[in-house]
Amino acid sequence: MTSVAERLATVNESRTAAIQAHIDRAIEGLLASLPDPGRLSRDERRGIIARYTAVLEGNFIYWMTGAYISVGSDEARAKIMDNLREEVRDCHPGMMRRFALAAHAIPTDTDAQAVYRNLMNVRLFIGRLSPVPTVVTMAFFEGFIQRFMPYLAELAARQGSEEMEYTDVHGICDVTHTQELFRALEAEMALEPPMPAEEMYEGVDLLRALIQNIVVDEVATN
Ligand SMILES: [Fe+2]
Helix, strand or coil, X not given: CCCHHHHHHHHHHHHHHHHHHHHHHHHHHHHHCCCCHHHCCHHHHHHHHHHHHHXXXXXXXXXXXXXXXXXXXXXXXXXXXXXXXXXXXXXXXXXXXXXXXHCCCCXXXXXXXXXXXXXXXXXXXXXXXXXXXXXXXXXXXXXXXXXXXXXXXXXXXXXXXXXXXXXXXXXXCCHHHHHHHHHHHHHXXXXXXXXXHHHHCHHHHHHHHHHHHHHHCCCCXX
């Protein structure tokens, strides 16, 4: 006979499998929409790197810290802290800046302004500190970043850069890391009643709009 706790664990496991599938589809959709680097002008390539840098350099650690503050389970806290430790210890914002500098793509005021509204939407969402939607959003973000790295590296290479530490470090497909993240999500879901999909994926939708804004330099309307 299975205990109530075991049955709940099984339910949460299948719910996180569905969430992982949803996130994978969102990432695939974004990747499929990326413009061919060979057809972009030098300025368009610079713009994508600059807007990506404007968002990532100062916000990734901030948002991951928001996730840390929001979660209630030891599993999720431990997983997020590992990530934060690596970000700070290896100075990922510095890595990001060196990448942009070498590609002649340091963000300007105009680049920052171009992503302002969508960036603010994600900031306000993270500020609500809702545990499950925040962890889902950061899982989507990490998954996207990892799959986006070959594209970003190609843009930089076409700008004449050979500085690829940022894309090398973030492009490694870490299966264990992803599994741990979804186990952390399971632990968080065990603490909360089920929620409607629109609440679960609100942050994913806002972050997807921001990423579209980075890539196409216009505010996504959907
Ligand atoms: Fe990083």
